[in-house]
């Protein structure tokens with residue numbers, strides 16, 4: 536019988552703990568859950584590591600945490616509810632010098648048992664392998680063997696069980712990471728409507744957490760697009776008000792559809808965010824993902840839109856209000872902040888790398 540990841544072994548070809556040393560003793564299973572501890576790793580967008588570490592710190596039973604890697608003896612379903620992570624993987628290492636070593640009888644049996652444990656949780660219907668040289672003869676054989684052992688089709692493009700192979704960090708073996716869910720966690724189940732320029736939901740979550748989550752906030756999301764910021768805020772908990780607007784009727788419908796799918800009632804209207812007609816100081820928090828000038832809008836149009844947006848936001852914000860802006864128009868926005876230094880105090884919340892872009896999030900308030 537192959538042993539779970541918590542049993543580090545060092546003889547050749549045997550699973551190891553997957554830890555950086557390969558020899559660290561694993562935490563024991565927790566008596567309250569009666570489950571063996573497994574080692575996990577979170578994948579997050581570069582730039583959101585600190586947000587994910589904070590969210591992970593609130594997971595009961597997560598222990599021996601090193602960055603985004605940890606041991607966990609609880610129900611893995613809890614990990615699939617993390618909102619800052621793109622994906623969660625179960626990790627196990629084998630003390631083999633090359634992936635070819637995983638093709639040994641014993642190693643294959645252990646690997647299949649480990650992957651079956653993941654499929655039992657995630658219900659994946661197919662699998663794929665991601666590794667350097669994944670089209671090599673070794674990888675093809677590994678795929679063929681796993682197809683038999685797991686009784687799942689190998690789908691190199693869309694396979695739901697994503698299996699990643701990489702050299703063991705700080706050790707001599709190879710690690711196998713298996714994604715716990717058929718789709719990334721960032722592909723939210725509430726997203727029934729997509730639009731070009733839609734924000735990665737983990738970025739929306741991070742922006743809300745770092746801008747501050749207060750029940751008494753009256754929150755405005757101008758230029759809401761598909762409603763990512765609205766849904767993520769509505770799911771975080773109550774607020775005194777939550778309102779979204781977009782100039783585009785289809786975007787308004789898209790936001791409404793996503794909010795319905797999330798089971799949240801939020802007011803969304805077709806309104807020009809630059810001239811809302813709303814009374815001054817209507818909101819305590821404005822959160823906006825402005826047009827970046829590529830998929831949505833243009834750099835030329837943004838040169839006029841951004842200052843008008845800042846003026847209307849200044850008018851709409853309460854005296855102690857906060858404005859959180861996410862944008863890829865970094866040069867334009869930072870120049871405006873310099874020009875308007877008397878109007879705003881600003882600080883950078885994060886810069887994140889996502890889909891070839893590297894937007895920043897800022898938090899502004901009135902001096």
Ligand SMILES: C[S@@+](CC[C@H](N)C(=O)[O-])C[C@H]1O[C@@H](n2cnc3c(N)ncnc32)[C@H](O)[C@@H]1O
Nearest residue numbers: 733734758760761763781782783807808824825
């Ligand atoms: C970057 S997209 C927002 C994407 C959104 N965060 C999402 O996840 O789908 C910017 C949005 O601003 C809207 N927009 C542009 N100018 C506007 C204006 N003056 N008033 C309201 N919405 C506007 C566009 O229609 C577009 O939906």
